[in-house]
Amino acid sequence: MMTVTRRRRKPVSEINVVPYIDVMLVLLxxxxxxxxLITQGVVVDLPKAAAEPLDSDSKPPIVASVDKDGxxxxxxxxxxNASLDVVDLAVMVRAELQVSPGRPVVVKGDGAVQYxxxxxxxxxxQRAGVPQVGLMTDNSAGE
Structure with missing residues (x-):
């Protein structure tokens, strides 16, 4: 009689990364x-100026905009994209600052708007309680 010797399989010590690649592609x-879709806002023609950007680790700013029609x-x-009257704007900014006091506030004014x-x-x-206001510019002028 012939005896069959069976070899024992060695355990496979590899990680199958194919499912992880599939998940990463779906997330991408x-x-x-x-x-x-995340970036929204009112279209304004910003004045051109070379300026330093906000710190990337700071909170996202509250942007108050004024378009060319005021x-x-x-x-x-x-x-x-809905325009606000001055009272509603002041109330909303005050409420945002009560929720997040250290949040920066910037003004985004169209280049064609009156000063x-x-x-x-x-x-x-300032009357709504904003301690410091920044002005937003288009940084393409420095290039």
Missing amino acids: IIFMVTAP QYYLSTHSDP NQVVQLMVLL
Whole structure:
């Protein structure tokens, strides 16, 4: 009689990474689709100036915008493309600062808007309790 000797299999000590690659590709596609949807705002023609950007580790700023027609907008509003009157804008900024006191506030003014409109927006923000206001510019002028 012939005896059959069976060899014992050695355990495989490799990690199968194919499922992880599949998950990463799905996440990449999801982020690529949703990233353009996250950036919203009012279209304004920013004045050109070379300026230092905000720190990347700071909280995202509250952006108060004024367009060329003198309409006011707020980035934290439920509909950032809906214009606000001055009272609603002041109340909303005050509420945002009560929730997050250290959050920076910047003014995004269209380059064609009258200087008076930007100053009026800054005064409105100051009365709403904003301790410091920054001005947003388009940094392509320094290039």
